[in-house]
Each structure stands twice: as structure tokens, then as C-alpha cells.
């Protein structure tokens with residue numbers, strides 16, 4: 001395989017890159033880190049910011065999940081056709097990161113007491129993405145430009161997680177709803193999403209979803 005993911009047993013911060021690699025026909029291998037391995041401390045010391053995931057492209061090692069997505073985007077031409085498109089793709093991806101951080105905070109720090117308020121705020125938080133989608137080709141294609149980009153994989157992954165958290169969360173957003181179905185049914189991506197590699201891997205590391 002050309003790539004290696006070094007991560008805990010979760011979809012977490014790696015599922016968007018797994019979806020990207022599967023859809024692009026790239027090969028990767030998983031180095032799964034257990035909490036016992038992590039407690040030993042050597043991996044934490046070796047990590048640039050003391051955290052996982054780590055990622056290898058041949059002999060090149062990288063940390064920070066969004067940097068990994070961008071490396072893959074540059075390698076597989078998933079970063080727009082000019083600097084303006086690339087910047088819009090960054091804008092979408094930064095918005096995905098903002099919502100992912102809120103989601104992770106709720107999941108890991110306040111699931112029991114925080115889930116209801118989190119779900120109530122979703123129409124506001126997801127509405128931004130519905131409008132972004134509407135502004136590009138009437139929402140019929142990708143979030144930016146005429147081709148898929150790394151931001152599409154990251155957004156669709158985040159939406160998948162939200163559909164597990166709150167199955168009706170897209171009911172007021174017809175474009176997002178059709179977009180998730182359309183992207184998820186790309187043949188190679190659909191094959192990955194229906195494989196055990198995806199289905200059996202927990203969304204988060206604490207069993208909450």
C-alpha cells in the first residue's frame with residue numbers, strides 16, 4: 001500500500017481520508033493503536049503534537065488530520081482548479097472542522113447532558129452547508145466546483161455521523177440529503193461504506209454515537 005494510517009480503533013478523525021482513498025482507488029494499511037500501546041508513551045512522544053492520527057505517504061510522515069486530507073487532495077487532484085476554488089474548498093473544510101469540534105466536545109465531554117441541546121442547534125449549524133451547496137450548481141453536484149474535493153469527503157463523513165446521532169437531522173435540508181446519497185453511492189465509495197472495514201469500526205472511541 002502507498003499509505004499508512006496510524007490511529008485508534010475509531011472512524012473518528014480518519015474516516016474522511018479512508019473514504020477519499022477508497023473512492024480514489026488508493027491502497028492503504030491500518031496500524032491500529034490500542035489504549036495499552038498508547039499508555040506506554042513512546043508513540044505519544046514521537047507524535048508532533050502528542051496525538052494521533054499519524055499518516056505515512058511512503059517514507060513521509062505527517063500529523064494533523066486536516067493536513068493529511070490536504071496532502072491526499074494534492075496527490076489525487078482533489079483541491080479545485082484554481083486558487084479561488086482551492087480557497088473555497090478550504091473555507092468549507094474549516095467549517096466542517098468547526099462543527100466536528102462541537103460534535104466531538106459533546107460526544108466526549110457532555111453526551112448525556114448535552115446531546116439534546118446539540119441536536120436542537122443542528123438546523124442552524126447544518127443550514128450553513130445547505131446554503132453553501134445551493135450556491136454551487138443549484139446543489140446538484142459537489143460543494144465547490146465541478147469535481148469532487150477533499151471537503152466533500154470530510155463533509156459527507158460528518159453528515160453520516162450526524163445521521164446516526166439524529167436520524168432526522170437532514171429532513172429540512174433536501175439538497176444536503178440528496179448530496180449525501182449521491183456522494184455515498186459513488187461505486188468505489190459505496191463498496192467501502194458497505195464493507196466491514198467501515199461498518200465494524202466504531203464512530204468514536206468511547207462507544208457514544
Ligand code: 0HH
Nearest residue numbers: 008010012013035038051052053064065066205
Ligand atoms: N487536531 C488534531 C487532528 O486533527 C487532533 C487530534 C486528536 O484529537 O489530528 N487526537 C486524539 C484522538 S482523536 C488523541 O490523540 C479522538 C479519539 C479517537 C479514539 C480514542 C481512543 C483513546 C484510546 C487511548 N488523543 C490521545 C491523547 O491526546 O493522548
